[in-house]
Amino acid sequence: MQTNNTIEESVPVLEISDMTQRFGGLTAIADFSVSLGSNSMAGLIGPNGAGKTTAFNLVSGFYQPTEGEILICGKPTAGLKPHKVTALGVARTFQNIRLWNQMTVLDNIRVAQHGKLEYGFFQAVLRTGEYFQCEERIEKEARELLEIFELDKYVDEFPTNLPYGLQRKLEIVRALSEKPKLLLLDEPAAGLNSADIQELIRLIRWIHETFDVTIWLIEHHMDVMMELCDDIKVIDFGQTIAEGNAEHVRNHPAVISAYLGDDNI
Amino acid sequence: MKSLLQRYSVQLFLVTLGGIITYLAYQEAIGLYFLSVMMFMGVNIILSTSLNLVNGNMGEFSCGHAGFMCVGAYVSSILGVLLFSKDKIFGAPLLDPGLAVYLFPLVIIAGGIAAALAGLLVAIPSFKTRGDYLAIITIAANYIIISLVENLGVIGGSRGFMGMKKVINAMRDTVDLPWMVIWVFIFTVFTIWLLRRYNTSTFGKGVSAICQDEVAAEIMSVNTNKMKAITFMLSSGLAGVAGGLFAYIIGYVNPGSFNILKSTEVLVMVYLGGMASLSGAVMSAMFFTILLEVLRPLQIWKWVIIPLILIIVMQFRPEGIMGNRELSDVFPWMKRFYRFK
Numbered sequence: 001m002q003t004n005n006t007i008e009e010s011v012p013v014l015e016i017s018d019m020t021q022r023f024g025g026l027t028a029i030a031d032f033s034v035s036l037g038s039n040s041m042a043g044l045i046g047p048n049g050a051g052k053t054t055a056f057n058l059v060s061g062f063y064q065p066t067e068g069e070i071l072i073c074g075k076p077t078a079g080l081k082p083h084k085v086t087a088l089g090v091a092r093t094f095q096n097i098r099l100w101n102q103m104t105v106l107d108n109i110r111v112a113q114h115g116k117l118e119y120g121f122f123q124a125v126l127r128t129g130e131y132f133q134c135e136e137r138i139e140k141e142a143r144e145l146l147e148i149f150e151l152d153k154y155v156d157e158f159p160t161n162l163p164y165g166l167q168r169k170l171e172i173v174r175a176l177s178e179k180p181k182l183l184l185l186d187e188p189a190a191g192l193n194s195a196d197i198q199e200l201i202r203l204i205r206w207i208h209e210t211f212d213v214t215i216w217l218i219e220h221h222m223d224v225m226m227e228l229c230d231d232i233k234v235i236d237f238g239q240t241i242a243e244g245n246a247e248h249v250r251n252h253p254a255v256i257s258a259y260l261g262d263d264n265i
Numbered sequence: 266m267k268s269l270l271q272r273y274s275v276q277l278f279l280v281t282l283g284g285i286i287t288y289l290a291y292q293e294a295i296g297l298y299f300l301s302v303m304m305f306m307g308v309n310i311i312l313s314t315s316l317n318l319v320n321g322n323m324g325e326f327s328c329g330h331a332g333f334m335c336v337g338a339y340v341s342s343i344l345g346v347l348l349f350s351k352d353k354i355f356g357a358p359l360l361d362p363g364l365a366v367y368l369f370p371l372v373i374i375a376g377g378i379a380a381a382l383a384g385l386l387v388a389i390p391s392f393k394t395r396g397d398y399l400a401i402i403t404i405a406a407n408y409i410i411i412s413l414v415e416n417l418g419v420i421g422g423s424r425g426f427m428g429m430k431k432v433i434n435a436m437r438d439t440v441d442l443p444w445m446v447i448w449v450f451i452f453t454v455f456t457i458w459l460l461r462r463y464n465t466s467t468f469g470k471g472v473s474a475i476c477q478d479e480v481a482a483e484i485m486s487v488n489t490n491k492m493k494a495i496t497f498m499l500s501s502g503l504a505g506v507a508g509g510l511f512a513y514i515i516g517y518v519n520p521g522s523f524n525i526l527k528s529t530e531v532l533v534m535v536y537l538g539g540m541a542s543l544s545g546a547v548m549s550a551m552f553f554t555i556l557l558e559v560l561r562p563l564q565i566w567k568w569v570i571i572p573l574i575l576i577i578v579m580q581f582r583p584e585g586i587m588g589n590r591e592l593s594d595v596f597p598w599m600k601r602f603y604r605f606k
């Protein structure tokens with residue numbers, strides 16, 4: 001699934017330059033820069049409270065950065081509400097699963113197409129041709145996607161009735177249903193047992209190979225990150241303390257001290 | 266044949282029901298008292314289903330529904346009197362009173378549109394605020410509307426406004442039918458139809474997404490501000506329609522009828538019926554209307570008994586009688602007899 005357009009390929013999917021976010025006196029993330037090319041997979045690690053989720057919240061438009069600039073496929077996100085950033089091609093999951101739990105699995109995918117609906121209020125209540133066409137298409141695509149990810153037998157279930165691992169998976173599928181160019185996964189392995197983690201690693205790898213998507217992954221677990229990404233950034237207290245491939249990062253003294261505490265050095 | 270019947274069963278049922286009620290009213294087979302109870306039932310159904318959209322489906326806590334009812338009541342009353350009847354203040358009718366019978370629904374809808382615009386009073390704050398703070402804003406909106414009307418001497422201030430009976434009489438002079446019964450029935454059906462279609466579309470399910478997780482809704486491409494604006498305006502617009510009908514049923518309005526107590530009444534109906542259940546809101550509005558009549562001899566004591574019922578329901582069934590389920594979820598066999606499009 002390569003694009004022929006060479007110009008488009010040279011523009012990074014995500015480009016962050018010198019991004020800083022302060023909450024009152026606390027600098028959650030400082031002078032952060034990153035550039036992710038199309039179809040790449042990169043990682044962001046760091047101890048709890050390092051500022052990883054904040055970075056994702058900034059990219060997805062929940063906060064406007066105090067300083068710095070974020071470009072999605074070359075387009076600045078400054079001043080955009082999150083749903084507009086999503087329309088630029090960003091989708092994400094959350095550290096604590098945020099599915100709509102009183103909606104069926106199918107509806108969770110359907111409602112995620114809200115920004116792409118080709119009808120509005122009046123067409124919805126008048127049930128025009130556009131309405132039926134659009135609803136039919138959305139339902140068909142949602143069912144197909146759920147089938148690809150072997151969630152089709154749960155279409156009419158509520159997410160809370162699914163095992164935890166499948167809830168995580170469903171949230172990733174919901175994000176993918178946006179057809180994003182950039183997929184942000186915030187600690188997808190959190191709360192999973194080791195068998196589930198192995199499956200998750202396979203799933204993420206498969207998504208990356210199959211879909212035309214750039215993946216940026218936050219993980220608390222070093223091992224998951226080591227398995228998946230060659231391009232890893234480590235942050236601690238908002239500062240970027242190391243970057244490089246798995247081997248380099250693992251042996252970096254600043255990383256070891258951040259993870260194990262200074263006493264262990 | 267079966268599927269054809271199934272497809273049109275709801276329409277068939279409603280037309281028959283409406284026809285029977287109209288015929289009985291026309292023949293004066295139903296007493297005036299029962300007729301007015303039935304009409305209030307319709308008004309209450311519109312009020313409870315429309316508030317349920319905000320408090321049940323969207324999960325906000327609006328407690329100023331009567332304020333929007335007030336806007337609709339006054340706008341359609343004044344418009345009707347201005348257009349179709351001779352009035353002390355407004356003078357001769359602007360249009361031929363013979364047209365009243367045709368334009369009456371537009372008068373009611375105009376009241377609804379005005380109320381929808383008044384709904385922006387809470388819709389816009391809801392972009393930034395939610396929960397308790399928004400609830401306080403809705404109460405404030407209710408007070409603002411009532412105080413405005415109380416201080417507008419031209420439309421009667423706190424003494425109220427009347428003249429709507431003349432409009433109804435003009436309608437009956439042209440075509441002799443129990444018009445209010447007919448229009449209350451039609452607008453009640455229209456409200457349920459509208460809400461049902463809104464709630465079951467993917468577009469309208471964005472409202473439930475906001476209720477269940479607003480952050481996820483916004484990130485999953487739901488324009489939450491737009492959806493809140495549409496939903497608040499739809500809800501308050503329908504309250505305005507209910508207000509217009511209410512005004513023409515009674516033939517007289519005064520701001521005191523639309524105070525917080527009235528808003529509370531609607532809240533009780535919604536919470537009794539169950540949050541986010543359309544059929545629950547319909548049934549509890551019907552039940553509540555009857556209850557009010559049964560308890561009428563108790564006068565002010567009914568306001569001890571009704572809240573007590575609410576406390577008991579909340580104790581033993583906090584999700585309301587229906588929870589968030591529809592009648593057809595509780596009795597799946599019902600789905601065999603109708604189909605919704």
Ligand SMILES: Nc1ncnc2c1ncn2[C@@H]1O[C@H](COP(=O)(O)OP(=O)(O)O)[C@@H](O)[C@H]1O
Nearest residue numbers: 023026028046047048049050051052053054055
């Ligand atoms: N909205 C906010 N207001 C104030 N402080 C915040 C906010 N969001 C995050 N923080 C703080 O920023 C720091 C980084 O948080 P976060 O990005 O969630 O860390 P993590 O790397 O564990 O995901 C923490 O100290 C957190 O308390």
Ligand SMILES: [Mg+2]
Nearest residue numbers: 052053054095
């Ligand atoms: Mg985090």
